[in-house]
Amino acid sequence: MKVEIRHRCSDFDTYRAARVKSLFNVESGADFALDVDLPIDDGDWSLGVVVGPSGSGKSSIGAKLGSAYAPRWPQDLPVIDAIAPGGDFNAATGALSAVGLGSVPTWLRPFQVLSNGEQFRATLARLVCEAPEFAVVDEFSSVVDRQIAKVGAGAFAKAWRRTGGKAVLLSCHYDILDWLEPDWVFDTASGQFERGRLWRRPRLEMHIHQTDWRYWPLFEPHHYLKLPRMIAARCYVATIDGEPVAHLAVSTRPGLVEARACRLVVMPEWQGAGVGMRFLNAVCDAWRRGENRYGKPMPTLFHTSHPGLASALRRDRKWTQVSAKLHGDHKGRCRESVAKSAAKAGKDASGAAGYGGHFRAVQGFRYLGEAVCAS
Structure with a gap:
């Protein structure tokens, strides 16, 4: 394809224009x-x-x-x-x-x-x-x-x-x-x-650190939900060149039958770089191998309402979808259940909180890992 560009404007003869032409030996700026x-x-x-x-x-x-x-x-x-x-x-x-x-x-x-x-x-x-x-x-x-x-x-x-x-x-x-x-x-x-595709995307070297909730205030404004912090959770932060780029909290279900991951946040300037799924998979894979404070291999359960993240999890063969709800459970029944459990344990149940009561669609996924998917 031949592209020919010809632009022309007025050739001014004002004092300043003439002085510029004289100073810099330019005949015209019109073409x-x-x-x-x-x-x-x-x-x-x-x-x-x-x-x-x-x-x-x-x-x-x-x-x-x-x-x-x-x-x-x-x-x-x-x-x-x-x-x-x-x-x-x-x-x-x-x-x-x-x-x-x-x-x-x-x-x-x-x-x-x-x-x-x-x-x-x-x-x-x-x-x-x-x-x-x-x-x-x-x-x-x-x-x-x-x-x-x-x-x-x-x-x-x-x-x-x-x-x-x-x-x-x-x-x-x-x-x-x-x-x-x-x-x-x-x-x-x-x-x-x-x-000829002579350019190649730079490889991002990501480091994962186990920590507590100290970094959460940095990520919380970018999380799509406002919820209390997970009980007895360990937090993980991913860094690139020393800069915190992603956050995840992991706790366990009763009986240590499996882990439960939540509060996944990727900083806005890093969204779209593939950091989130890579980080999530790395943490869940470590728990699958037993690299946790319990020394016990566990699959990981993860819930999200984010349609983009849900689609990414469905495309990843390391994950399998296990649930899909159009709304949350009955909050009142959940509050009663929490209060009963607290009472049995001899704890004060007056401030028991309930979970659910929302109209947000939630999808659940379980991390199986490479070995299970390949079998």
């Missing part, structure tokens, strides 16, 4: 010309990137390829209602989770009140959900923190490839290329075109 050869007509690609410094012609190249994707967002609706409003609810939540915007409270806010990073991911989620055959995205990742930009780019790339469409991303940042793993890249600074 901009660029000829580009993009061998992408064969259609055998999914993701392409035009990268280079500002003013080097990226937007002009994108305009020749197609209109830039710039959806309008309603100011009186939350993000969850603005994405594919006539489509499937699970498709919208799946797209949000797929690009790393997994913080559920964010879904309930209008687009204009979101942070730059949240707006960036929300727009990508909408693009993934709408899934056009061809899309051009200008200023890709230009206005967000570089960590969010890189992880968000990687999350978008994985989600976009599943749509089967073609997207050209225009960006002035080179640090996203390895995360995107594009099929081709054109660099407007050097004029060089490269193709």
Whole structure:
């Protein structure tokens, strides 16, 4: 594909304009010309990137390829209602989770009140959900923190490839290329075109630490539920380059028949990087091998209401789904049961609390591990 760009504007002859021409030996600033050869007509690609410094012609190249994707967002609706409003609810939540915007409270806010990073991911989620055959995205990742930009780019790339469409991303940042793993890249600074998946996503080295609840205040604002801390739980925190990125608490069911994991939180800037499932599986696998304070191998039970996490657990062969409820149990009966148990143990039952009483759909999964799945 041959792309010819010819821009022209007025050639001003004001005093300052004339002085600039004289000082820097520039005859005119009225013309901009660029000829580009993009061998992408064969259609055998999914993701392409035009990268280079500002003013080097990226937007002009994108305009020749197609209109830039710039959806309008309603100011009186939350993000969850603005994405594919006539489509499937699970498709919208799946797209949000797929690009790393997994913080559920964010879904309930209008687009204009979101942070730059949240707006960036929300727009990508909408693009993934709408899934056009061809899309051009200008200023890709230009206005967000570089960590969010890189992880968000990687999350978008994985989600976009599943749509089967073609997207050209225009960006002035080179640090996203390895995360995107594009099929081709054109660099407007050097004029060089490269193709063939020459980029590879960096491997994240994650360390897991066993601790108590001291790190929970850091993660709690990003958890989609507000519940008391689990009784007699041990907490685990995952770090990357010394930075806390994920949290999980693990306790046991009566009789030590199995473990129960809860309070899984991945920090927003790391959502979409695959950290959550990798962390959860690593902790549950350790308990499956008996690496816990009881020295006893146990399977792990895990419940979630998050549709994106539930879908990920169903796709993972190490997990099996064991339950699905549309609402919680009767809270009053649960309170009575807790009070009776406390009374039998000779404890004060006046402040017994009940669990349940909600209308939140909850899905249960059990971690079986590699050995059981392979047998």
